[in-house]
Amino acid sequence: MSFSDILNSGKFVVTAEIGPPKGTDIKEMLHHMQVLRGKIDAANITDNQSAVMRICSLAVCKLAMENGLEPVLQMTCRDRNRIGLQSDLLGASVLGIKNVLCMTGDHVSAGDHKQAKPVYDVESVQLLKIVDGLNDGRDMSGNDLKGATDFYQGAVVTPESNPIEPQLIKFGKKVTAGAKFFQTQAVYDMEGFKTFMGHAKKFPVKILAGIVVLKSAGMANFMNKFVPGIKVPQVLIDELKAAGKEKALDTGMDIAARHIKQLKDEAICDGVHIMAIGMEDKVPDIMERAGLL
């Protein structure tokens, strides 16, 4: 079953993330793929995440398929102009990649090649429209394609963005531009997320809540301070603190599992997107604790 079929079947969907390594040694990454195989519904392959240069998403999507995972090609507008983006999309299509996540991409100043020229010829909303056009058999300039693509395209949204209204306006534009599913930035405040879902449910799209496992109170504080659009409530920080250093990660996994269970049991959204950031090994454990395996 394709990722879109699974999402449309009403099953509570789980996606995770594979971050391609910097360099050609892919042993660890292949191991992560093995761990996730058969457990998750799809794996996002990140596109030079945080503007740090790594193996390209396209090649790793192909590896993911060979290793039994359904890939979601993350595609940012930072490194390619409209010619490069469309060309890579056609390439992805002939390799059998079905899902694409259209993003703007972190600015080069966040990464390890700060002197690079950022491209941003087009941006996420426009990229979604481009994908829609390719699916219809024409490129951005209106030229006919010899063979159309058949992508299932998604986008991202930050439910805790402050102020929220401009973010919601952009969300609406992404839906109009053809986004079929959304994976959100990490959410920790379930009540706040319900408010966001109250808005999102008015649109015919699938929403996967972003889950980032908290490893410690320090990490939570760091994210609150430095990661835009992430707010870890104080109660959770206190819970991690109370657990002590040794049990902090375990508690963080419990919190993630608890949130996933609540999202599923209360049918708040259509699934979750677990960003394990180096702890892909732990994803099955978290799913088990959430009662999903």
Add this chain to the structure above:
Amino acid sequence: MIVTTKREFKDLLANIKDYNSFFLIGCSECASLCGTGGEPELEELKEALEKEGKTVTGIFRAKTGCQVLGTKVELKPFKDTIGKTEAIIVMSCGAGTQAAVEIFPDKPVYQSNDTIFLGNMTRYQMFDERCSLCGECILDETGGICPVTACPKGLLNGPCGGTNDGNCEVSQDIKCAWVRIYERLNRIGRLDDMKKTIEPKDWSRGQKPRAMSVRKKEEKKK
């Protein structure tokens, strides 16, 4: 105006090391306001060069250094002096430097500044970049605030996920362009403008080198 910043003196010295006598040309427009090519800066550079054992045969502040013909006329009285000088140093923007290159095809011309952006002067000698001369203006669709310039990513359809309590993910020192546009549109009762999708820009409008002649059009009409 065109915003310029002084280069390190040692870098200038390295570039001009093959010559000993110089004529300095400043500009009374933007470079004067930026403090990079006005009377005080001309004097200052003259003194610094002399300290290094160089000769300065003359200094002149052009009225508008990027205006080729006008500057050429203004410099006529210095023809002989410049003829006997080895090289010229221009203390304005890159356009001013290239005006001098055109006026003096046989002389080496160096510049003392880096040219950085088209800026608004917000206060005396404080500048902000607000327009990047893209060639296809969308200000009417964005509440009069330019996201091509004010957003480090040049996003055209709303904020990225990096908006941080109204600030920009790239620098906490700047406000998110799209939060500014949102607030402005809200204030003037035009928030619906933000809901319209802006199509990808036609960057060919900014293809370099650009040239324009108002005159030619009129002449053609005749």
